[in-house]
Amino acid sequence: MNKDIQKDLFNEKFNEVLNxxxxxxxxxxxxxxxxxxxxxxxxxxxxxxxxxxxxxxERDIKKMQIKSEKNELDYKFSQNKIxxxxxxxxxxxINTKMINQDLLYDDLIFxxxxxxxxxxxxESILKYNLNNIxxxxxxxxxxxxxxxxxxEFRKNNxxxxxxxxxxxxxxxxxxxxxxxxxxxxxxxxxxxTK
Amino acid sequence: xxxxxxxxxxxxxxIFNKKIDEKEKNEIIEKIQKEINEIIKDFEEKKxxxxxx
Numbered sequence: 001m002n003k004d005i006q007k008d009l010f011n012e013k014f015n016e017v018l019n020x021x022x023x024x025x026x027x028x029x030x031x032x033x034x035x036x037x038x039x040x041x042x043x044x045x046x047x048x049x050x051x052x053x054x055x056x057x058e059r060d061i062k063k064m065q066i067k068s069e070k071n072e073l074d075y076k077f078s079q080n081k082i083x084x085x086x087x088x089x090x091x092x093x094i095n096t097k098m099i100n101q102d103l104l105y106d107d108l109i110f111x112x113x114x115x116x117x118x119x120x121x122x123e124s125i126l127k128y129n130l131n132n133i134x135x136x137x138x139x140x141x142x143x144x145x146x147x148x149x150x151x152e153f154r155k156n157n158x159x160x161x162x163x164x165x166x167x168x169x170x171x172x173x174x175x176x177x178x179x180x181x182x183x184x185x186x187x188x189x190x191x192x193t194k
Numbered sequence: 195x196x197x198x199x200x201x202x203x204x205x206x207x208x209i210f211n212k213k214i215d216e217k218e219k220n221e222i223i224e225k226i227q228k229e230i231n232e233i234i235k236d237f238e239e240k241k242x243x244x245x246x247x
Contacts, residue, residue: 013226022206025213036205100198166237
């Protein structure tokens with residue numbers, strides 16, 4: 001079997017094991033979260049993993065911050081405080097930042113859906129007692145993650161040869177299960193708004 | 195701080211390598227390899243079935 005497939009499978013499995021170990025390590029070593037600030041995106045300060053609502057709402061906040069940065073740049077450019085070159089360079093950087101951030105949050109939210117049972121996810125949402133606006137936002141966030149994941153799968157698995165068909169099916173089944181669970185969570189949230 | 199998947203993975207790998215000893219790491223890798231071999235065996239069987247149909 002193709003070496004790329006072996007490598008891909010290994011990375012997939014290793015990441016699962018890595019995440020499982022890190023979850024345990026951080027609960028016993030919360031100081032690591034301060035030492036490595038990027039961990040704050042996925043973990044609370046007590047070492048526990050953030051739940052789906054925390055991730056989705058933080059993603060929204062960070063998106064708004066980026067939009068605000070863009071607006072500020074637009075203003076500076078309109079006031080001739082920066083050159084066109086500087087403006088375009090900064091806009092590129094901000095867009096890259098937004099894309100990378102979105103991909104990361106998509107991954108983290110999808111991982112929660114994949115690795116937890118539906119009941120735990122639903123309980124984690126119920127505890128916030130969200131109003132209809134926040135529930136709709138959360139449902140939209142989950143729908144957006146699903147669409148992005150499907151699109152990512154399509155892009156990364158466009159061509160496959162006969163000997164990769166089984167592997168394509170394996171990847172497709174895996175992502176389908178995650179999407180199916182995500183749709184269940186989405187329906188649950190929408191029902192809460194009624 | 196760069197907020198991206200690769201940066202987060204890099205940090206997790208760093209922590210993992212510091213906290214987990216070599217023996218346990220090798221055991222983990224061996225276990226993963228066994229799992230992958232089973233999955234690949236399954237692919238091969240499915241491929242053979244597809245060809246035979």
